[in-house]
Amino acid sequence: MKLFRKKSILPITTSEHTALEEAPQTEQNLEGQTEEAQTFSRRRFVTGLAGAAAGAGLAFSPRLVEAQASSENPGGSPTQKWPILFDPASAKPLYDPRALPQPGEKIHEYDVELTVSPHEIVPGIVTHMYTYNKTVPGPEIRVPEGAWVKVNFHNTISEYHTIHWHGMMLANEMDGVPMGTQWPVAKNQTYQYLFRAQPAGTHYYHCHNMTPLHIQAGMYGALIIESDNDPIKKIFPYTRDYTLVLCEHDTNYMEQMMSSMSASMDIMDWMGRKGDMSEMSPLMMGWFQTEADLRKAIAGGYVPPYVTANTGPAMKMDPNFYTINGKSYPSTEPLYIRENEFIRVRLIGAGADSHYLHLHGHDFWHVFQDGSPLANPIRRNTILVYPGSTSDIIIHGTNPGMWHFHDHSDKGTTNNGIFPGGMMTMLMYEDADKAGIKFDPIIAVSS
Ligand SMILES: [Cu+2]
Numbered sequence: 001m002k003l004f005r006k007k008s009i010l011p012i013t014t015s016e017h018t019a020l021e022e023a024p025q026t027e028q029n030l031e032g033q034t035e036e037a038q039t040f041s042r043r044r045f046v047t048g049l050a051g052a053a054a055g056a057g058l059a060f061s062p063r064l065v066e067a068q069a070s071s072e073n074p075g076g077s078p079t080q081k082w083p084i085l086f087d088p089a090s091a092k093p094l095y096d097p098r099a100l101p102q103p104g105e106k107i108h109e110y111d112v113e114l115t116v117s118p119h120e121i122v123p124g125i126v127t128h129m130y131t132y133n134k135t136v137p138g139p140e141i142r143v144p145e146g147a148w149v150k151v152n153f154h155n156t157i158s159e160y161h162t163i164h165w166h167g168m169m170l171a172n173e174m175d176g177v178p179m180g181t182q183w184p185v186a187k188n189q190t191y192q193y194l195f196r197a198q199p200a201g202t203h204y205y206h207c208h209n210m211t212p213l214h215i216q217a218g219m220y221g222a223l224i225i226e227s228d229n230d231p232i233k234k235i236f237p238y239t240r241d242y243t244l245v246l247c248e249h250d251t252n253y254m255e256q257m258m259s260s261m262s263a264s265m266d267i268m269d270w271m272g273r274k275g276d277m278s279e280m281s282p283l284m285m286g287w288f289q290t291e292a293d294l295r296k297a298i299a300g301g302y303v304p305p306y307v308t309a310n311t312g313p314a315m316k317m318d319p320n321f322y323t324i325n326g327k328s329y330p331s332t333e334p335l336y337i338r339e340n341e342f343i344r345v346r347l348i349g350a351g352a353d354s355h356y357l358h359l360h361g362h363d364f365w366h367v368f369q370d371g372s373p374l375a376n377p378i379r380r381n382t383i384l385v386y387p388g389s390t391s392d393i394i395i396h397g398t399n400p401g402m403w404h405f406h407d408h409s410d411k412g413t414t415n416n417g418i419f420p421g422g423m424m425t426m427l428m429y430e431d432a433d434k435a436g437i438k439f440d441p442i443i444a445v446s447s
Pocket of ligand 1: 219
């Protein structure tokens with residue numbers, strides 16, 4: 001049988017990474033540098049960005065610009081100014097995905113390190129997770145459309161990882177699929193991702209190796225591509241911009257699988273010390289080049305792990321914690337609004353389950369799906385956020401008070417089976433007292 005072996009396009013050895021470390025680091029860039037660089041450190045809410053639009057002067061899409069101009073109608077209803085006219089070619093990338101940066105072009109460079117770090121989901125629940133730069137979710141990356149993004153992804157642990165740039169139209173080799181477009185990144189290796197940020201909109205990134213464990217264990221983060229010709233801003237002049245990354249976690253599964261994977265990968269690590277994986281056995285990893293090779297291995301006695309999964313030590317996932325930006329209620333952060341204000345909320349379905357976000361006391365506008373504007377904004381009070389999807393909504397401050405915003409799946413609003421908890425936050429009017437509404441803060445952990 002053949003081992004599936006492919007040279008990665010940009011593997012960087014440990015010694016080469018030393019040179020990379022001499023380049024300006026992300027943290028250094030955070031000191032008085034660009035808004036884009038500053039936002040990298042903010043993993044939760046990014047506020048007040050409405051006026052800090054992308055600075056590169058890049059159009060949202062030439063076709064959309066044209067359509068927007070032709071439908072301009074200042075006296076009409078908001079949706080009459082919505083820019084979308086159907087164009088079957090509009091999903092084409094704005095920029096050649098295989099192009100490379102030209103001399104003088106700015107590159108937004110980030111160092112992302114994978115470690116095992118303790119993470120508090122909610123008071124009393126601290127669990128070890130796989131973290132990008134020690135946070136769950138990983139740091140939010142926010143750049144203008146068309147910007148060059150370079151990420152030096154360094155892995156410090158025995159398990160293999162990659163980063164997939166979910167929604168990006170990039171060069172195939174940068175797509176982050178292990179055994180597909182690259183070798184996974186092993187311990188002490190650095191892989192350099194380089195791509196042009198397109199298309200604009202709400203996107204995210206995540207590990208693409210052993211995703212059932214690695215994603216719920218924390219390897220995901222928001223990737224926001226801003227456009228200075230965003231139709232939302234023209235119709236809904238929003239003044240705050242929130243990112244809510246949704247995920248669910250089975251802490252028992254995580255603990256057991258991280259321990260067992262760590263033990264087996266330590267063996268792999270020991271085998272790999274000779275410099276490469278030439279002696280690695282496919283019987284150990286289950287990597288084959290073709291299905292015919294797999295069949296041949298089975299005929300020779302190999303037992304695929306899925307055959308014995310229900311009788312061996314394998315566990316089935318049963319999430320017990322549901323998070324918004326890595327936290328469960330009551331540790332989730334509220335959405336703040338004022339009367340008559342528009343706020344933008346970017347919902348990202350990073351996990352493996354669907355969630356049904358429901359807002360009390362308001363209808364909101366569903367404006368973007370997977371980063372692209374809908375043909376028309378849709379008025380809703382509940383929105384389905386399914387795995388791998390992103391939805392942008394606009395909330396208008398029309399009803400002062402303190403309003404629940406939560407997953408309407410009942411299990412999604414529990415902590416380890418106890419209500420209330422999980423994927424729940426509040427829409428808080430900062431000026432509710434002006435409307436004569438007063439509420440005392442209260443935190444419930446059981447009711
Ligand atoms: Cu991973």
